[in-house]
Amino acid sequence: xxxxxxxxxxxxxxxxxxxxxxxxxxxxxxxxxxxxxxxxxxxxxxxxxxxxxxxxxxxxxxxxxxxxxxxxxxxxxxxxxxxxxxxxxxxxxxxxxxxxxxxxxxxxxxxxxxxxxxxxxxxxxxxxxxxxxxxxxxxxxxxxxxxxxxxxxxxxxxxxxxxxxxxxxxxxxxxxxxxxxxxxxx
Amino acid sequence: xxxxxxxxxxxxxxxxxxxxxxxxxxxxxxxxxxxxxxxxxxxxxxxxxxxxxxxxxxxxxxxxxxxxxxxxxxxxxxxxxxxxxxxxxxxxxxxxxxxxxxxxxxxxxxxxxxxxxxxxxxxxxxxxxxxxxxxxxxxxxxxxxxxxxxxxxxxxxxxxxxxxx
Numbered sequence: 611x612x613x614x615x616x617x618x619x620x621x622x623x624x625x626x627x628x629x630x631x632x633x634x635x636x637x638x639x640x641x642x643x644x645x646x647x648x649x650x651x652x653x654x655x656x657x658x659x660x661x662x663x664x665x666x667x668x669x670x671x672x673x674x675x676x677x678x679x680x681x682x683x684x685x686x687x688x689x690x691x692x693x694x695x696x697x698x699x700x701x702x703x704x705x706x707x708x709x710x711x712x713x714x715x716x717x718x719x720x721x722x723x724x725x726x727x728x729x730x731x732x733x734x735x736x737x738x739x740x741x742x743x744x745x746x747x748x749x750x751x752x753x754x755x756x757x758x759x760x761x762x763x764x765x766x767x768x769x770x771x772x773x774x775x776x777x778x779x780x781x782x783x784x785x786x787x788x789x790x791x792x793x794x795x796x
Numbered sequence: 797x798x799x800x801x802x803x804x805x806x807x808x809x810x811x812x813x814x815x816x817x818x819x820x821x822x823x824x825x826x827x828x829x830x831x832x833x834x835x836x837x838x839x840x841x842x843x844x845x846x847x848x849x850x851x852x853x854x855x856x857x858x859x860x861x862x863x864x865x866x867x868x869x870x871x872x873x874x875x876x877x878x879x880x881x882x883x884x885x886x887x888x889x890x891x892x893x894x895x896x897x898x899x900x901x902x903x904x905x906x907x908x909x910x911x912x913x914x915x916x917x918x919x920x921x922x923x924x925x926x927x928x929x930x931x932x933x934x935x936x937x938x939x940x941x942x943x944x945x946x947x948x949x950x951x952x953x954x955x956x957x958x959x960x961x
Contacts, residue, residue, distance in 0.1 A: 631840055634888060638847035645853045653853055661849035665842055672841060673834065674804040680830035681811035684821050715833075722929040729934065739938045743945070746915040754804070755837065756887040757911075760848070760895050763800045769908045772952035776912070776945045783941035791937075 668759035675754035679715050682750065686713050695728050695737060704740045704781040711744025711777060715751040735788060740781035747773040840888050848892025852899045861901030866957075868906060873950040876906045880913025880946060884920045904957055909950030916942040 646654045694706040714721055725738050748770065757766045812823065864872050883890055890911070898907055917939065926935050 628836075631836075631843065631888070634840075634843055634847060638843055638850065641847055641850035641854060645850050649853055657849045657853050658846065660852075661846040664849070665845050668841065668845070671800055671804060672837060674801075674808055676834045676837065677827065677830045678804065678807050678811060679833065680826045681808070681815060683829065684826045685811070685815065722925050726929050729930065735934065735937060738934065739941055742938060743916055743942060746918075747912055747945070747949075752887055756891045758800050758804075759841075760845075760891045761898065761907075763803060765898075765904060765907065768904060768953055768956060769911060769949070772908060772949045772956065773912060776916075776949060779948065780916075780938075780941045780945060783944075784937055787937055787940055 671759045672755055675751075675758065678754060679751045682713060683715055692724070692728065695733055695741060696731065703734065703737050704778055707737045707741040707781070708744040708748070708777040711741040711746075712748035712750050714741075714745050714749065721745045736781040736784040739784040740777045743780040744777035747776050844888045844892045848895045851893060852896035855896050855900040857900045860897060864897065864902040864906045864910075866903035866905070868903065870951075872903065872906045873909045873947055873954075876902075876909040876950065877913045877917075877946045880910040880915075881917040881919055883910075883914045883918070890914055905950045905953040908953040909946050912949040913946035916945050 642654065642658075645657055694710045695703075711721075714724070721742065725742055728741075729735070729738050753766055753770060757769070815823065815826070862868065863875060868875070883893070894907060894911060897910075902910075922935060922939070926938075930938075
């Protein structure tokens with residue numbers, strides 16, 4: 611495993627510093643300044659120490675979570691997911707779409723092109739909606755990397771548990787809506 | 797926090813052992829892929845955490861506790877749905893804000909609702925990615941079908957909370 615590097619490349623690191631990261635650096639500085647001015651130096655130090663302490667606790671979790679994500683991606687390649695989603699649009703199709711969505715890693719730039727390709731190649735709309743819903747509420751990658759470390763295991767588990775039926779509900783509602791809007795659906 | 801370490805260690809060990817039974821990409825290659833995804837997080841997560849702990853100091857606690865706390869009930873769930881839908885940005889912005897809101901007294905059911913609403917409705921994502929990629933028809937149908945998901949999640953979380961006490 612690569613060792614910890616003390617200094618990171620300050621410029622020309624496209625994956626390291628994008629627009630939203632810069633924005634958030636500014637937000638952090640602004641919030642820090644506001645704490646300093648409104649609540650005083652003690653509060654500023656407490657907040658900074660809290661943040662750094664949490665960071666130490668969290669970093670091992672993030673490293674492990676990213677590795678888990680990398681293994682899952684290696685085990686379930688994109689082609690397998692496309693096969694799962696291209697099939698039936700019945701209950702089985704919706705359940706497969708739920709599974710595929712929760713395993714799809716990465717942000718919207720990964721999920722939406724996949725859905726578009728599926729839609730164009732004839733996947734049913736309820737399957738697409740179920741997949742997108744599952745990707746957004748059951749996405750394992752995001753839950754492990756962001757939610758588990760920041761909000762804790764108990765909260766994360768509760769949220770995932772209550773979210774289990776949501777993709778299916780969205781798919782069935784979509785089917786109903788389509789039926790209502792166009793009588794030509796066969 | 798201990799349980800998070802244990803959960804992940806077990807998951808990782810299980811996946812590695814499963815991988816061991818198959819011939820394809822080796823552990824080294826998988827770890828290299830993981831490292832590529834790790835790099836941006838090494839910058840983002842520290843910034844997000846520090847911003848989150850500053851924001852937690854600035855959030856008006858009484859207001860949050862009364863409007864989104866455990867006692868806020870259905871009204872809090874509807875408010876959380878609205879807040880989640882208009883929350884801009886990805887996980888790097890949302891989770892630190894969520895952390896700040898939880899430490900200011902937001903209830904579990906209300907936070908489940910907020911995260912779910914942000915996940916399925918995310919208006920900034922609809923405008924930036926979904927409309928251009930999928931068009932009005934598909935996007936409109938999806939949004940209609942997803943409107944009630946966040947309140948459903950919140951109510952289920954409330955039931956779980958009630959069952960545990």
